[in-house]
Amino acid sequence: MPNLEIPILETQKLSVSFDNQEILKDVSFSVNEGDVLAIIGPNGAGKTVFFRALLGLIPFDGGIKWREDARIGYVPQKLFEKAELPLTVKEFFVLKSKNLFFKDNQLLETITHELKAVGLKPEILGQRLANLSRGQFQKILIAWAILKHPNVLLFDEPTAGVDVAGEENIYNLLHKLQDERGMTVLIISHDLNIVYRYADKVLCLNKENLCFGEPKKALTSEQIEKLYGESAFHQHHDHG
Amino acid sequence: MAKALFINITIMDSQFLIIFISGIFAALSASFLGAFIVVKRMALVGDVLSHVALPGIGLALLFGINPIFGAAVFLVAAAFGTWLIEKRTMLPPDAIIGAFFTATLALGVLLVPNHELFESMFGNLFAVDYYDAVIIIVASIIIFLLTLILSRRLTLSIAAPDLAKSIGAKPDMAYLCFLLLFALSIAMGIKLIGSVLMGALTILPATSARNIAWSLKSFLSFSVVLGILMTSIGLVIANIFNFPPGPAVILSGIVFFFVSLFFKKS
Numbered sequence: 001m002p003n004l005e006i007p008i009l010e011t012q013k014l015s016v017s018f019d020n021q022e023i024l025k026d027v028s029f030s031v032n033e034g035d036v037l038a039i040i041g042p043n044g045a046g047k048t049v050f051f052r053a054l055l056g057l058i059p060f061d062g063g064i065k066w067r068e069d070a071r072i073g074y075v076p077q078k079l080f081e082k083a084e085l086p087l088t089v090k091e092f093f094v095l096k097s098k099n100l101f102f103k104d105n106q107l108l109e110t111i112t113h114e115l116k117a118v119g120l121k122p123e124i125l126g127q128r129l130a131n132l133s134r135g136q137f138q139k140i141l142i143a144w145a146i147l148k149h150p151n152v153l154l155f156d157e158p159t160a161g162v163d164v165a166g167e168e169n170i171y172n173l174l175h176k177l178q179d180e181r182g183m184t185v186l187i188i189s190h191d192l193n194i195v196y197r198y199a200d201k202v203l204c205l206n207k208e209n210l211c212f213g214e215p216k217k218a219l220t221s222e223q224i225e226k227l228y229g230e231s232a233f234h235q236h237h238d239h240g
Numbered sequence: 241m242a243k244a245l246f247i248n249i250t251i252m253d254s255q256f257l258i259i260f261i262s263g264i265f266a267a268l269s270a271s272f273l274g275a276f277i278v279v280k281r282m283a284l285v286g287d288v289l290s291h292v293a294l295p296g297i298g299l300a301l302l303f304g305i306n307p308i309f310g311a312a313v314f315l316v317a318a319a320f321g322t323w324l325i326e327k328r329t330m331l332p333p334d335a336i337i338g339a340f341f342t343a344t345l346a347l348g349v350l351l352v353p354n355h356e357l358f359e360s361m362f363g364n365l366f367a368v369d370y371y372d373a374v375i376i377i378v379a380s381i382i383i384f385l386l387t388l389i390l391s392r393r394l395t396l397s398i399a400a401p402d403l404a405k406s407i408g409a410k411p412d413m414a415y416l417c418f419l420l421l422f423a424l425s426i427a428m429g430i431k432l433i434g435s436v437l438m439g440a441l442t443i444l445p446a447t448s449a450r451n452i453a454w455s456l457k458s459f460l461s462f463s464v465v466l467g468i469l470m471t472s473i474g475l476v477i478a479n480i481f482n483f484p485p486g487p488a489v490i491l492s493g494i495v496f497f498f499v500s501l502f503f504k505k506s
Contacts, residue, residue, distance in 0.1 A: 057405050074406040084279045085399050088455045095396040096407060101389045128454065144403070 002033040008070050008152060008184050009054070013062035016046070016053050023049045026062070027209045031201070033067075033151070036178055036185045038199035038215070040192065042228050045206045047188045048077065051154050054186075070152050073145030075138075077156040079129075089132070089140055090125040096147055107147070114143040118173055138170060146177065153177065155187040171198055195219070256479055259365055259432070262373040263475050263485075264468050265380035266429035267441060271467020272387055273422045274442030275460050278450060280398045283443045284334055285322065288341040289423065290439035292318040293430045294348020297360045301353060307360070308375060311435070312427035318344070319423035323416045348435065363434035363486035365478055376428045383425050387418075394418050395456060432475075437486035444493035445470065448500035466496050 007030035016024040023046040031037050039047050053060040055074055066072070087095075093111045097104035112122045118139040124132075132140065145153060155174060171194055177183050189195055195202050195215050202218055204211040204227050211218040211227075277286035293311035300310025318341065325336055352360050359367055368376070387394070396404040397411030404411040422442070429438045445467035446459075453459035474489030481488075 052402065055402070055406050057402055072406060074403065076400070076402055079400045079403070084281060085395065086450065086453045086455055086459045087395070087399065091456045092399075095392050095399070097392060099392075101392070 002182055003067075003069075004032050006067055007031055008033045008067045009186075010065045011054075011063060012065075014050075014053060014064060015061040016049055016058060022207065024053065024060075024205075025208045027203075027205065028062075029203055029209060029212045031184060031186065033184050034178070034182050035200045036174075036187065036198055037201045037203060038195040039186065039188045039203045039205055040190070040195060040227070041205035041210075047205055048156055050205060051156055051186070051188065054154065066152075071148075071150040072152045072154060073147075073150035075141045075145045075153065075155045079141070085129075087129045088125070089127050089129060092129055092140070093125075093144060093147065096144060110147060111143075114147050117146065117177070118143045119169070135169070139173070142170075142173065146181075146183075149181070151182070152184045152186070155185060157187060157189050174198070192219070192224070255366070258370060258373045259368045260472065260475055262368055262376040263429075263432050263471050263489075265377045266425070266432060267445075267467040267471035268464060269380040269383040269387070269421075269425040270429050270438070270442045271445040271463050272384055272460065273418070273425050274444075274467070275446040275449065275463040276387075276394055276398060276418060277422060278443055278446035283447070285337050286422070286442050287439035288337060289315065289318060289322075290426050290430065290435050290437075290442075291341050291345035291348070293427065293435040293438070294360060295344050295351050296348075297356075297430070297435065298348050298351025298353075301356055302351070306372070306375075308372060308427060308431060311430045312424060314344070315423035315427050316420055319419040320416070323419050327412065345435075359434065359484070361434045361436045361486075362484040363432050363437065363489075365432070365475065365485050367431045372431060376432075379424065380428050383421050383428070387421055390414060390417060390421075391460070432485055433489055434484070434486035437490050440490045441467065441471065441493070444490065444497060448493070448497045451497075451500040451504045466493070466500075470496055 010030040012028050014024060014027040015022065027050065029037075039050065041047055049058065051074070052058045054064060055072065056064075090111070094104065094107065097107050099107075111125070115122055115124065120136065120139055120143065124136065124140075129137070129140070142153075142155070145155075153174070174185055174187065175198055178185050187199070189199075196219075199215050201213060202211070202215040203209065204218070204223060206227055211223045274286060277283060292314050296310035296312070296314030297307040298310075300307045321340075322337060329336075348360075349357065393404070393409055393411075393414045396407075396409060397414040401411040404414070426438050426442065429441055433441055445465075446463045448466050449459050449462035453462055470493035471489050474492040475485055477483060477492065478485040478488040
């Protein structure tokens with residue numbers, strides 16, 4: 001049973017600046033265990049920076065409080081320099097091992113299980129990471145993140161490169177993970193439809209926290225307009 | 241030719257044998273670490289870092305200390321400086337390092353006495369005595385083993401520092417350890433290969449290996465095997481024809497590189 005008394009994550013006046021330029025300002029919100037929280041906002045709104053702060057990858061001001069039992073899996077938008085390293089999929093998974101050098105049988109056994117969970121066949125293990133399609137690679141990153149069973153998943157959605165069918169697939173997959181494993185999912189999304197369909201809560205970011213709450217209540221047309229600007233709002237509606 | 245080589249090897253004196261073995265061990269650790277330098281896109285840094293050894297050698301000669309130690313101190317300091325500059329400034333290290341490391345080469349040329357200059361820059365087979373060989377072999381084995389133990393963390397820190405941090409690893413520390421090990425491995429080959437060309441010994445095997453590798457394991461293995469091969473062939477050629485060992489080793493390495501192009505994987 002999820003523990004709903006204490007939120008699994010809570011931030012208070014979270015601010016991040018680089019070179020005296022404020023990227024995030026006073027962002028406060030909380031997430032309960034098992035929730036799907038969508039983070040939306042225009043390009044350059046600081047969404048990825050927000051994740052990186054939550055992960056403790058960059059310095060920040062204010063408070064970030066993860067509950068003690070939170071174990072975080074992170075799916076970045078992209079991996080840097082992956083083409084430089086001739087890594088196979090299997091080798092990429094093994095890098096997650098706590099064993100510095102020796103063979104990690106326990107880890108090897110769970111890899112196939114997690115591959116199945118994201119809808120990939122074990123044959124992919126022998127393939128080069130650089131040769132995968134964008135969609136396959138995304139799934140590999142998810143499988144990597146859920147290896148060793150974290151209870152929170154931070155998912156930074158790729159802006160481009162995954163086709164619509166592939167996207168649909170990934171959302172179903174995230175939904176399944178949340179359902180079956182009771183995972184808390186924080187997702188940076190660019191698609192408002194997805195937010196309405198899958199998210200329990202939404203956080204609108206544009207440097208500041210502009211709205212927070214249930215999507216149907218928090219995402220009024222005024223809010224969306226304020227967030228993306230008027231033209232972007234119409235664009236979103238055309239697609240919807 | 242092969243027969244002549246064979247005869248030469250069989251009758252070579254014990255001094256060359258010691259030099260040859262220490263060269264192989266220096267190549268072992270240098271080419272292994274060089275593989276990480278290449279995938280981190282720091283080939284230029286790796287190449288030029290070895291220049292920093294020259295003023296260290298000069299000062300060591302001045303004070304009558306073993307030049308290997310002088311080189312090691314300067315290289316480790318430069319590696320630490322590289323790490324700090326990158327961490328503090330967020331600047332791409334290439335420009336600063338290109339300028340700074342080359343300046344140390346200039347300083348080194350002034351510091352090293354004239355009659356020692358050529359061999360400090362391009363290596364000298366017989367500058368390696370029995371005592372040096374022991375240092376080189378033992379240190380290279382330790383450097384190689386430490387890198388092997390660190391290799392998973394290193395790879396993850398290089399490929400995806402954010403993922404590394406997200407699982408509680410410290411990519412910053414892994415990177416620092418790596419640079420220090422790299423600097424030490426350069427110091428081990430400096431007497432034999434020389435300060436100008438030792439950097440090339442670290443990156444040449446890896447660039448060739450990168451062409452033919454299909455996985456991380458094959459990449460690291462090829463890098464080490466090619467590093468040992470080019471060093472052994474280069475040293476034997478240097479011994480037979482009385483060449484300075486640095487150029488002989490690097491030129492035999494470039495032959496492997498051209499051969500690797502024919503096996504290039506897409």
